[in-house]
Amino acid sequence: MAEPKAAKTKSKSSKKSTKTKAAASPAPAPSPPATSLDALFKPCADVKGLRFGAQIVTRALTVRRASPLELPHLLRATAGDASGGAAASFAPTTTAYIPTSFTILAHHAWHTLTMGLGTRNSKAVVFVFESGAAKAAADAAWPHVLPLGDVGRRLIRAAPGSLEMARFKFRKGCVTFYVYAVRAAAGRGFARGDELRAVVEAVARLKDFLDHTAMLALPGQRSIDFAAAGGGGAATVGKAC
16 A cells, blocks of 8 residues: 555655746746737848839839938928928938939930830839938948849848848839838837838828929929929829738
């Protein structure tokens, strides 16, 4: 009878030791809840770049890095904007590439050579980073001027560090805006959500841009600009893709 009692004693002691070890080991920290924005982020190797379709000529046209004050001017963002998109708020974490003067003149020449049958769709690219340090690293690594066809290879695929992006696309007349939110890989949420919202809402509010040929026919017009109030088509709704 003594042997069965000894076995019971050992089993009880083993259960106690298991419970003690389980209590001693710290519980894993709960991961922060995923947001709806998280589903849009993809590694830089997988995120979509610029879409050209059959517009072969457009790929060779150049874009340049905008100065800190050019993007707020292009998006018509002011300090009194209800969305909080003050002009100064874009500078610390946002980098934009806009069509060069050569691109606009090339559009005009292509329209002339093809009797108006050429492409009318230029592109502007806006990157909103989650920190000023990430923007500074990208600005140091990325070229100031490059062809539109190289944006995917030399900007998105070659972004410094381990990053992932979410893409938003807006068609605004003769200009298509691509907005990319950039954060560290495997992150949650977006630290600069207010800046991203200000950029996206500002782009969504824009009127359709005038065709490049019509713009260059206007006196003193040599750069991209927006249609006057009451003119141009209604702004299209942007979508994440």
